[in-house]
Amino acid sequence: xxxxxxxxxxxxxxxxxxxxxxxxxxxxxxxxxxxxxxxxxxxxxxxxxxxxxxxxxxxxxxxxxxxxxxxxxxxxxxxxxxxxxxxxxxxxxxxxxxxxxxxxxxxxxxxxxxxxxxxxxxxxxxxxxxxxxxxxxxxxxxxxxxxxxxxxxxxxxxxx
Amino acid sequence: xxxxxxxxxxxxxxxxxxxxxxxxxxxxxxxxxxxxxxxxxxxxxxxxxxxxxxxxxxxxxxxxxxxxxxxxxxxxxxxxxxxxxxxxxxxxxxxxxxxxxxxxxxxxxxxxxxxxxxxxxxxxxxxxxxxxxxxxxxxxxxxxxxxxxxxxxxxxxxxx
Amino acid sequence: xxxxxxxxxxxxxxxxxxxxxxxxxxxxxxxxxxxxxxxxxxxxxxxxxxxxxxxxxxxxxxxxxxxxxxxxxxxxxxxxxxxxxxxxxxxxxxxxxxxxxxxxxxxxxxxxxxxxxxxxxxxxxxxxxxxxxxxxxxxxxxxxxxxxxxxxxxxxxxxx
Amino acid sequence: xxxxxxxxxxxxxxxxxxxxxxxxxxxxxxxxxxxxxxxxxxxxxxxxxxxxxxxxxxxxxxxxxxxxxxxxxxxxxxxxxxxxxxxxxxxxxxxxxxxxxxxxxxxxxxxxxxxxxxxxxxxxxxxxxxxxxxxxxxxxxxxxxxxxxxxxxxxxxxxx
Amino acid sequence: xxxxxxxxxxxxxxxxxxxxxxxxxxxxxxxxxxxxxxxxxxxxxxxxxxxxxxxxxxxxxxxxxxxxxxxxxxxxxxxxxxxxxxxxxxxxxxxxxxxxxxxxxxxxxxxxxxxxxxxxxxxxxxxxxxxxxxxxxxxxxxxxxxxxxxxxxxxxxxxx
Amino acid sequence: xxxxxxxxxxxxxxxxxxxxxxxxxxxxxxxxxxxxxxxxxxxxxxxxxxxxxxxxxxxxxxxxxxxxxxxxxxxxxxxxxxxxxxxxxxxxxxxxxxxxxxxxxxxxxxxxxxxxxxxxxxxxxxxxxxxxxxxxxxxxxxxxxxxxxxxxxxxxxxxx
Numbered sequence: 001x002x003x004x005x006x007x008x009x010x011x012x013x014x015x016x017x018x019x020x021x022x023x024x025x026x027x028x029x030x031x032x033x034x035x036x037x038x039x040x041x042x043x044x045x046x047x048x049x050x051x052x053x054x055x056x057x058x059x060x061x062x063x064x065x066x067x068x069x070x071x072x073x074x075x076x077x078x079x080x081x082x083x084x085x086x087x088x089x090x091x092x093x094x095x096x097x098x099x100x101x102x103x104x105x106x107x108x109x110x111x112x113x114x115x116x117x118x119x120x121x122x123x124x125x126x127x128x129x130x131x132x133x134x135x136x137x138x139x140x141x142x143x144x145x146x147x148x149x150x151x152x153x154x155x156x157x158x159x160x
Numbered sequence: 161x162x163x164x165x166x167x168x169x170x171x172x173x174x175x176x177x178x179x180x181x182x183x184x185x186x187x188x189x190x191x192x193x194x195x196x197x198x199x200x201x202x203x204x205x206x207x208x209x210x211x212x213x214x215x216x217x218x219x220x221x222x223x224x225x226x227x228x229x230x231x232x233x234x235x236x237x238x239x240x241x242x243x244x245x246x247x248x249x250x251x252x253x254x255x256x257x258x259x260x261x262x263x264x265x266x267x268x269x270x271x272x273x274x275x276x277x278x279x280x281x282x283x284x285x286x287x288x289x290x291x292x293x294x295x296x297x298x299x300x301x302x303x304x305x306x307x308x309x310x311x312x313x314x315x316x317x318x319x320x
Numbered sequence: 321x322x323x324x325x326x327x328x329x330x331x332x333x334x335x336x337x338x339x340x341x342x343x344x345x346x347x348x349x350x351x352x353x354x355x356x357x358x359x360x361x362x363x364x365x366x367x368x369x370x371x372x373x374x375x376x377x378x379x380x381x382x383x384x385x386x387x388x389x390x391x392x393x394x395x396x397x398x399x400x401x402x403x404x405x406x407x408x409x410x411x412x413x414x415x416x417x418x419x420x421x422x423x424x425x426x427x428x429x430x431x432x433x434x435x436x437x438x439x440x441x442x443x444x445x446x447x448x449x450x451x452x453x454x455x456x457x458x459x460x461x462x463x464x465x466x467x468x469x470x471x472x473x474x475x476x477x478x479x480x
Numbered sequence: 481x482x483x484x485x486x487x488x489x490x491x492x493x494x495x496x497x498x499x500x501x502x503x504x505x506x507x508x509x510x511x512x513x514x515x516x517x518x519x520x521x522x523x524x525x526x527x528x529x530x531x532x533x534x535x536x537x538x539x540x541x542x543x544x545x546x547x548x549x550x551x552x553x554x555x556x557x558x559x560x561x562x563x564x565x566x567x568x569x570x571x572x573x574x575x576x577x578x579x580x581x582x583x584x585x586x587x588x589x590x591x592x593x594x595x596x597x598x599x600x601x602x603x604x605x606x607x608x609x610x611x612x613x614x615x616x617x618x619x620x621x622x623x624x625x626x627x628x629x630x631x632x633x634x635x636x637x638x639x640x
Numbered sequence: 641x642x643x644x645x646x647x648x649x650x651x652x653x654x655x656x657x658x659x660x661x662x663x664x665x666x667x668x669x670x671x672x673x674x675x676x677x678x679x680x681x682x683x684x685x686x687x688x689x690x691x692x693x694x695x696x697x698x699x700x701x702x703x704x705x706x707x708x709x710x711x712x713x714x715x716x717x718x719x720x721x722x723x724x725x726x727x728x729x730x731x732x733x734x735x736x737x738x739x740x741x742x743x744x745x746x747x748x749x750x751x752x753x754x755x756x757x758x759x760x761x762x763x764x765x766x767x768x769x770x771x772x773x774x775x776x777x778x779x780x781x782x783x784x785x786x787x788x789x790x791x792x793x794x795x796x797x798x799x800x
Numbered sequence: 801x802x803x804x805x806x807x808x809x810x811x812x813x814x815x816x817x818x819x820x821x822x823x824x825x826x827x828x829x830x831x832x833x834x835x836x837x838x839x840x841x842x843x844x845x846x847x848x849x850x851x852x853x854x855x856x857x858x859x860x861x862x863x864x865x866x867x868x869x870x871x872x873x874x875x876x877x878x879x880x881x882x883x884x885x886x887x888x889x890x891x892x893x894x895x896x897x898x899x900x901x902x903x904x905x906x907x908x909x910x911x912x913x914x915x916x917x918x919x920x921x922x923x924x925x926x927x928x929x930x931x932x933x934x935x936x937x938x939x940x941x942x943x944x945x946x947x948x949x950x951x952x953x954x955x956x957x958x959x960x
Contacts, residue, residue, distance in 0.1 A: 014726070020365055023187045023444060026216050030694055031931055031941055037692070045660055045697070046216055046690040048208045050366040050378075052357070054350055054534005056186050056206055057365070058216050061689075063726070077415065077436040078940045081444065085413040086334070086383070093725040095717065105638075116717040124663060124721065131831055140878045141831055143638055150630050158585075158623055174566070180845055183924060190534060191451055191461055197532070205500055205537070206530040209861075210846040212837070214694005214830055217845070221529075223566065237895065237916040238460045241924065245893040246814070246863065254564040255557065265798075276557040284503060284561065291351055300398045301351055303798055310790050318745075318783055340685055343764060346536050347503045366536055368528045370686040370698075372677070374670055374854005376506050376526055377685070378536050397735065397756040401764065405733040406654070406703070425958075463958055470950050478905075478943055494886070510854055511771055511781055517852070525820055525857070526850040541849075543886065558780045573885040575877065596877040604823060604881065611671055620718045621671055663827045666856050686856055688848045696826050696846055696858050 008096035008115055013066045014042070016090050017073075019082040020049060022057035029058070032079050039075050040068045042092070063090070095122065102151045106133040106144055111152045123152050168256035168275055173226045174202070176250050177233075179242040180209060182217035189218070192239050199235050200228045202252070223250070255282065262311045266293040266304055271312045283312050328416035328435055333386045334362070336410050337393075339402040340369060342377035349378070352399050359395050360388045362412070383410070415442065422471045426453040426464055431472045443472050488576035488595055493546045494522070496570050497553075499562040500529060502537035509538070512559050519555050520548045522572070543570070575602065582631045586613040586624055591632045603632050648736035648755055653706045654682070656730050657713075659722040660689060662697035669698070672719050679715050680708045682732070703730070735762065742791045746773040746784055751792045763792050808896035808915055813866045814842070816890050817873075819882040820849060822857035829858070832879050839875050840868045842892070863890070895922065902951045906933040906944055911952045923952050 033044045043063040051057040060080065062072050069087070076082065096115035101108050109129050114122030125148035134141040193204045203223040211217040220240065222232050229247070236242065256275035261268050269289050274282030285308035294301040353364045363383040371377040380400065382392050389407070396402065416435035421428050429449050434442030445468035454461040513524045523543040531537040540560065542552050549567070556562065576595035580603075581588050589609050594602030605628035614621040673684045683703040691697040700720065702712050709727070716722065736755035741748050749769050754762030765788035774781040833844045843863040851857040860880065862872050869887070876882065896915035901908050909929050914922030925948035934941040 016726070016728070020363065023185050023447075025183050025185065025942075025945070026218075027183045027927055028941060029215060029690070030213050031934075033692060043660065044692065045699070047367060047687060047699075048216060048690075049381075050349070050368075050530065050534060050536050052353060052364065053190050054530060055189055056208060056218050056530050058186075058690075059365070059367075073413070073436070077434070077441040079942065081442055081942070083415045083417065083432070083434045083442055083444075086336070087411045087413070088336070088408060088728060091727045093713070093727070095723045097723065112723070114717070114723045116713070121717040122721055122723055124723075127663075127827055134831075141828060142825075142879065142881070145825070146629065146633065147638065149626065150633060153626065153630060158627065176566070176568070180843065183927075185462075185465070187447055188461060189530070191454075193532060203500065204532065205539070207527060207539075207847060208530075210690065210694060210696050210829070210848075210858075212833060212844065214690060216690050218530075219845070219847075233893070233916070237914075237921040239462065241462070241922055243895045243897065243912070243914045243922055243924075246816070247891045247893070248568060248816070248888060251567045252564055253553070253567070257563065272563070274557070274563045276553070281557040282561055282563055284563075287347055287503075294351075301348060302345075302399065302401070305345070306789065306793065307798065309786065310793060313786065313790060318787065340683065343505050343507045343767075345503050345505065346538075349535060350533050367687060368536060369701075370669070370688075370850065370854060370856050372673060372684065373510050374850060375509055376528060376538050376850050378506075379685070379687075393733070393756070397754075397761040401762055403735045403737065403752070403754045403762055403764075406656070407731045407733070408656070408728060466949065466953065467958065469946065470953060473946065473950060478947065496886070496888070505782075505785070507767055508781060509850070511774075513852060523820065524852065525859070527847060527859075528850075538850075559782065561782070568888060571887045573873070573887070575883045577883065592883070594877070594883045596873070601877040602881055602883055604883075607667055607823075614671075621668060622665075622719065622721070625665070663825050665823050665825065666858075667823045669855060670853050688856060693830050695829055696848060698826075698856050 006097045008117070009094055011065065011092045011094065014090045014092045015064055015066055015069060016088045017062040017064065017069070017076070018086040018088065019060045019076060019080060019084070020051060020057055021060060021080055021082060022051045022055045024058075024081040026058065028079065032060070032075070035075050035079060036062055036072060039071045040064065041072060063092070100152065102148065102155060104147050104151050106137055106147065109133065109148045111148060120156065123149070123156070125149060166257045168277070169254055171225065171252045171254065174250045174252045175224055175226055175229060176248045177222040177224065177229065177236070178246040178248065179220045179236060179240060179244070180211060180217055181220060181240055181242060182211045182215045184218075184241040186218065188239065192220070192235070195235050195239060196222055196232060199231045200224065201232060223252070260312065262308065262315060264307050264311050266297055266307065269293065269308045271308060280316065283309070283316070285309060326417045328437070329414055331385065331412045331414065334410045334412045335384055335386055335389060336408045337382040337384065337389065337396070338406040338408065339380045339396060339400060339404070340371060340377055341380060341400055341402055342371045342375045344378075344401040346378065348399065352380070352395070355395050355399060356382055356392060359391045360384065361392060383412070420472065420476075422468065422475055424467050424471045426457055426467065429453065429468045431468060440476065443469070443476070445469060486577045488597070489574055491545065491572045491574065494570045494572045495544055495546055495549060496568045497542040497544065497549065497556070498566040498568065499540045499556060499560060499564070500531060500537055501540060501560055501562060502531045502535045504538075504561040506538065508559065512540070512555070515555050515559060516542055516552060519551045520544065521552060543572070580632065580636075582628065582635055584627050584631050586617055586627065589613065589628045591628060600636065603629070603636070605629060646737045648757070649734055651705065651732045651734065654730045654732045655704055655706055655709060656728045657702040657704065657709065657716070658726040658728065659700045659716060659720060659724070660691060660697055661700060661720055661722055662691045662695045664698075664721040666698065668719065672700070672715070675715050675719060676702055676712060679711045680704065681712060703732070740792065742788065742795060744787050744791045746777055746787065749773065749788045751788060760796065763789070763796070765789060806897045808917070809894055811865065811892045811894065814890045814892045815864055815866055815869060816888045817862040817864065817869070817876070818886040818888065819860045819876060819880060819884070820851060820857055821860060821880055821882055822851045822855045824858075824881040826858065828879065832860070832875070835875050835879060836862055836872060839871045840864065841872060863892070900952065902948065902955060904947050904951050906937055906947065909933065909948045911948060920956065923949070923956070925949060
């Protein structure tokens with residue numbers, strides 16, 4: 001098992017940018033998500049909401065550092081239909097992260113591991129690699145996923 | 161307490177018409193609901209769904225008798241963006257219904273009562289009247305609603 | 321094309337008031353939305369949530385300036401069933417807005433235009449006028465909407 | 481590994497009973513689910529929907545055999561606020577099922593296995609047992625779950 | 641009618657902890673909710689969201705005082721699959737609360753009452769007691785609920 | 801404007817296959833959608849639901865002709881975690897469809913047109929082409945979309 005490293009830490013100075021959209025073609029959402037991530041968003045997610053006159057709208061949420069606000073606005077005002085935005089201050093706690101390579105019956109695969117106070121609390125197979133292996137080997141994706149988890153667990157021991 | 165009557169019965173020959181919409185402005189939904197009800201729909205409701213490429217769409221559902229299908233299609237194809245519809249056969253069981261008038265401290269109000277096998281199982285204040293009384297008397301809507309329920313219950317006895 | 325004007329700006333001192341409701345009759349939501357808007361709310365929206373014991377609740381969200389908090393509380397405590405509220409600080413970025421009148425085959429119609437850094441980024445037909453025109457002329461609402469957008473675009477040029 | 485057995489099969493004559501509820505206290509949902517399951521429902525689930533006037537309602541869905549309809553109606557009319565029901569005919573395809581016992585570091589645990597055309601396609605730890613073990617041993621539930629899956633997989637081989 | 645008391649007040653120093661989960665087995669949610677409440681959370685709720693690549697995720701929300709953050713993190717990192725958290729500052733306004741006992745045809749029952757500026761604005765039957773009475777007396781839960789509300793209202797007078 | 805053609809028609813013998821999933825990693829949804837479409841599904845969509853014990857599950861829906869059921873089952877049982885399926889019979893009404901090419905300031909683009917009883921009722925720009933043009937010309941996607949709609953409308957006339 002090889003690895004690369006990043007420390008557990010908390011980022012102050014984060015912002016959740018929100019926009020309620022009740023007149024935008026929902027087809028546009030994935031394109032907008034991709035543009036925002038490419039422009040530096042830490043995360044992008046959409047929440048189904050009910051707006052004035054009972055309209056089924058969607059709320060865009062963009063998590064970004066304060067220094068990235070202007071870039072996000074550029075995308076949001078250009079690509080969505082909103083006439084306004086909300087900013088909500090946030091802090092982000094991020095676990096320490098390492099990537100391990102484990103040997104599996106589908107070849108070597110990557111596992112992302114999360115550390116809280118120096119202890120492993122999460123491990124997750126790299127999803128895109130699992131999809132590729134499932135397609136290549138013509139096996140269920142869930143079988144690949146389970147194989148990778150199982151191999152990591154055998155090598156690294158249980159979480160407790 | 162006065163009243164009007166309708167028997168409990170089951171309607172065969174009902175249809176749920178469904179259309180998945182991922183490219184329609186959600187502002188249009190309430191206008192479309194009103195047109196469909198005016199054109200004879202028994203009920204109209206919308207279900208948030210997730211469509212191809214993870215798009216947050218909405219599914220239109222129209223409950224109508226078979227004889228009303230053509231009228232519904234006229235509205236749906238003209239007013240939504242769909243290129244197709246699904247029909248699913250259904251039967252509808254409808255409780256016997258009566259409307260009662262009860263005296264309340266906000267004046268006489270209507271209660272809709274539902275009967276299953278001759279027994280009262282539901283009673284509901286007429287919502288629009290409660291809204292009007294709440295506005296007129298400048299009291300909480302929930303207080304009006306509770307008053308009407310309470311008066312009906314005193315007059316008619318508990319459900320058990 | 322005539323117009324009226326408002327500058328792009330950011331309001332600090334906004335608040336999102338939230339209440340999780342798991343024991344309120346959902347019929348009450350639109351009445352409460354209307355009361356809150358009439359009492360000065362900038363925006364009101366509802367989010368479907370899952371609460372303790374897996375109950376499908378709804379979260380009321382009210383966006384308002386700090387000076388409006390007391391008025392909102394008056395309505396929320398009187399009209400909903402909540403025993404508490406959350407306040408979350410927010411800032412609101414609002415685009416510059418102008419209203420234009422454009423000539424269409426359904427008569428003169430209003431378009432709301434949004435400006436970011438002096439550039440047009442949004443334009444939206446006034447929805448209520450489109451609904452009225454659609455009813456009056458017995459044409460699909462989407463046709464009216466498209467006609468207004470198309471006329472504005474011809475007059476004002478594309479967004480790029 | 482011990483086991484008990486049930487064949488893969490398809491049940492015709494199933495019905496999905498649906499009721500749209502826009503005036504029921506959502507607190508009632510889990511109580512109603514339990515009553516319906518106790519009265520013989522095969523499955524009960526709730527779908528968030530948007531009803532007339534933009535009300536955020538919930539749709540009750542009960543899956544049951546035709547012979548169970550009357551018992552379900554008894555519960556639904558007594559316990560919900562609905563004035564009507566829809567029946568939609570369905571067929572149910574059920575996998576063959578076996579229960580295995582596997583040895584784990586938390587003691588012997590049950591795994592439910594699903595067969596399609598004689599081949600194992602699913603296996604799932606018995607959830608309640610995992611919860612109990614997690615509480616008893618003061619370890620994360622996900623660790624127990626993973627341990628059980630991993631032990632079954634070692635004993636029975638991969639799905640492919 | 642007996643009672644116990646707590647004053648209306650506002651708590652500064654509250655936090656909403658959020659985690660977006662797109663790779664967690666949804667079966668785990670109720671177990672995690674229970675652990676968080678046992679560890680001192682004021683409230684726990686889940687919001688359905690749409691995440692990267694259109695995945696239908698769920699957002700965990702935990703409301704807690706600042707002093708409880710470490711305890712919540714312990715549970716969240718151990719039991720969910722998240723690699724990070726957001727903290728959003730909040731203030732909580734809590735109504736004054738009293739519990740009353742009222743005589744009903746199902747025996748004495750508890751009602752929770754909420755006060756805003758010294759005035760009763762809410763009253764709610766203790767839900768668990770209503771469930772027990774409904775089971776014991778084999779009557780609809782809604783009948784028990786209504787009886788308790790009606791008795792409280794007769795004793796204490798309307799809200800207005 | 802060139803074109804290709806397909807008649808308006810109704811397909812009997814369609815089926816909606818449904819599976820309620822409360823223990824599947826939501827990351828798997830888009831992969832499964834793609835496999836089902838590749839295996840011949842007419843449409844695939846997911847509905848957020850609330851299952852036993854208040855679990856936030858998702859319901860898989862696959863629309864397919866009867867002859868495609870076995871192929872869908874193969875994928876669903878292999879790739880999801882379900883132990884069973886429901887089939888609901890449906891008919892599908894599909895509009896006549898033509899594809900037109902229109903000249904725009906971003907080059908020639910495709911518009912899909914829908915006919916009901918020989919009359920144009922829908923037209924929609926080919927979404928993937930709009931995305932490509934927006935990326936290539938570095939303009940907002942909504943501007944490309946509007947340009948294509950506007951050009952088609954100028955060439956073909958309004959819907960009324």
